[in-house]
């Protein structure tokens with residue numbers, strides 16, 4: 001599929017699936033990194049995160065190859081068609097759905113940005129399959145065309161997503177058969193794709209992580225990007241402080257927020273935040289009248 005095809009599919013259906021973008025040896029290397037990163041302690045704290053789902057946030061700071069994935073040139077070229085320049089990385093996380101996990105509540109990824117729907121997306125999400133996404137192992141499910149739904153339709157059809165953090169003893173496993181709105185089941189499309197593929201979708205598209213009926217976890221990475229004026233889900237300038245950001249590519253620094261939404265949103269005491277990356281600790285830089293400089 002060409003990028004132009006992907007862009008028109010996203011405009012039409014709200015999403016596009018690009019098969020086999022990660023080479024087999026890179027997939028293997030990523031899985032090796034995960035073998036050390038994934039621990040049961042990271043299971044979700046609320047029904048949205050999923051009590052049987054492990055999540056690792058700020059993935060881009062855990063290994064260079066995860067940062068490289070978040071700036072995959074083909075994917076960024078597609079996002080360029082939807083978001084103004086200087087867009088930001090909003091979250092970078094691994095999602096490992098374990099056997100027995102129920103389907104997530106149907107939701108959209110940019111619901112927390114106010115703005116009457118239907119509207120343009122303020123964010124774009126990607127979900128990379130690190131395992132094959134199959135019929136029964138928790139493949140993402142999407143509702144094609146739902147990016148055009150109005151607020152009324154969303155409110156009528158979707159249950160409110162439950163983000164309430166529960167104490168450990170109350171994190172009761174839900175039945176994998178639980179479906180939050182069975183009357184939408186016939187509109188859901190399961191995103192079955194081989195490991196190494198990616199789905200790119202608008203932040204306005206209704207979707208969810210599926211129930212995992214298989215006997216193995218389903219591993220994925222979601223990198224999500226937001227408009228340069230919007231707040232990122234992860235507070236990346238705290239999560240990836242200058243000492244760490246300094247070791248990353250210039251594009252990743254910009255995506256994390258060491259960047260400006262012109263004329264000066266995001267400045268640090270009147271200066272472009274990239275100045276923090278040039279400075280050595282304890283050395284102050286000369287002031288500049290131009291925060292975009």
Ligand SMILES: O=C(O)CCC(=O)C(=O)O
Pocket residue numbers: 048095104109127138139140141207208209210220
């Ligand atoms: O893991 C998936 O397939 C989707 C997860 C998701 O939509 C989310 O956590 O926001």
